[in-house]
Amino acid sequence: MGIDNDVRAGADWTAAALTAAGYRADFSPSSLWEVERFLSTEAPDGRPRPRGLLGKDLDTRVAMVGGYVGAQPWPPEARSGSQGRRPPTRRRQWH
Template sequence: MRLLGGGSGGVGGGRDDVWVASLLDDIGASANWMASALGSSGYRADFSPSSLREVERFMAEHSNAGAAVDGGLLASGLGARLFGLGCYVGETIRRGLGGVWDADDADPAGEINVTLRLSDQSVIWPVQRVIKRFHNGPEGSIVAYALFLGLDLQTCNPPPGPNSPAPAGPKRRRGLFRRR
């Protein structure tokens, strides 16, 4: 069992202490925590593909090519927040394209090395991608990453209503190097 958290509040505060059974549980808890924290800080974080534009806006406003902006929301708790953002990005991609998370609890760098195996069997590392975005700035764009993977960022997933059709299956990925 691992301890998450250490405080309370939104992105600027921290999160309540939560015990999780595994790194896979930590991924889900962190993605949900980050969605809530982003929302409480004025960013739309509803796991829709288009919400990745908000993650990009967050990164642009709170980081500057490898450094947290003074007084910004990444100025403290950087590691946990980048992990949470990576989990949110990965979970958004998973919901849009299909796939399963994989993690090795025995890996000392397990939080950085979590993978997402997409429905077409390709493997991505969302936490590493968010860390690269932090270090490289806009050239490591989360939006470009999602588009390259084939995610339709125009899609917005409103909450289902009583007359909503059943959700469609995962979209077929169409990257730049895939035949159509």
């Protein structure tokens, strides 16, 4: 087990938790809009709702959402980078 497996397991757990809460978290690029909707709903004005999904364990839950976002595949136009350069880091695609 390496960090890649840990990150993937965390992203999968987060996707399942978001899905159970009514958000579409299927690792598609458009699911990032669902993450935005989740954050806007659960932390209006940047403050977590006390009894909401971010009301406890905020640091852990925000890190898990960040892991989900980071697990998104690069879109084709970003793979070659702007002006023919590669992105600053290469990311593994998970499907």
